[in-house]
Amino acid sequence: MSNRLIQYAFICLLALGLGIAVVWLPEQLKPQTPENQLLLTESGCSVKESTCSATLDNQSISVAVNPQAIRSTIPLTFTIQLDGIDADAVNLSLEGVDMFMGLNQTQLSPVQDKPGFWRGVTEIAICTTGEMMWRARVIAQQDQQQLEAHFDFSAK
Template sequence: MTGLALAACAWYAFAHWLHRDSDVTWFPPTASCDLHAAPCSATLGDRGRLTLHVQTNGRIDALETLPLDVEVEGVKATRVEVDFIGRDMDLGLHRFALSASAPGRFKGQGQVGMCTQTVMPWRARVILETPAGKMGSWFDFDVVRS
């Protein structure tokens, strides 16, 4: 029993270590947007801007491959990652590294997980690694179970 409790504690600590973001400078989204239908942007203070486009046919669905496109302006990003995290429920880490496709453009694929709720609130977090450190923003959206 003690071993099981220790394993659970170790897993909890490891999961929170993976989610750590204390070294990221966060900037709020510029305005509310519908990530299902259009790109979402955030101004990175006076440093630049990032835009996330999830290329869907109008709806983000669980367990579907999502083409991701991030455009970065005014900041030299050396690495870009997109996290999908449950806003109301810990559903684990869904982090996807994107590849540079052109200067200031990063592309890749991601996926949101399945949930038992009819409507699952998600947050897409875009994290940029730059010579000045990590910075990022987030965009909230809901996925309706089909």
């Protein structure tokens, strides 16, 4: 076997090894992140009219807001009820659906003497376009799992 053929075979094996390392190694080095589950929100529900729920198997996240007449810069009290979820922490994020409106994240606190209930106060930002769609994204942290539910509503 010629010296040139051995060099060619070595370069091919080296390229193959590098290719495998580029594809396989990043996946192996990726930090372990909590499993994220999205609960399905009941259709047609609006937090401006009633309590809304999202479910997955025997787990549910319900959200109520007070006042239900949601307007920008007015303090809003969000009450979250968890069923079948033993959460370590619950966070609420208010996001513009069609427009980035900045970060609006609130860590909710457990309600005394009401297991499974969490509460927090926040407000939505002013939008110069008038009425727009918002999303209340609720994330319940349970051990190494995140359970998430989305609740859309319109507000001025």
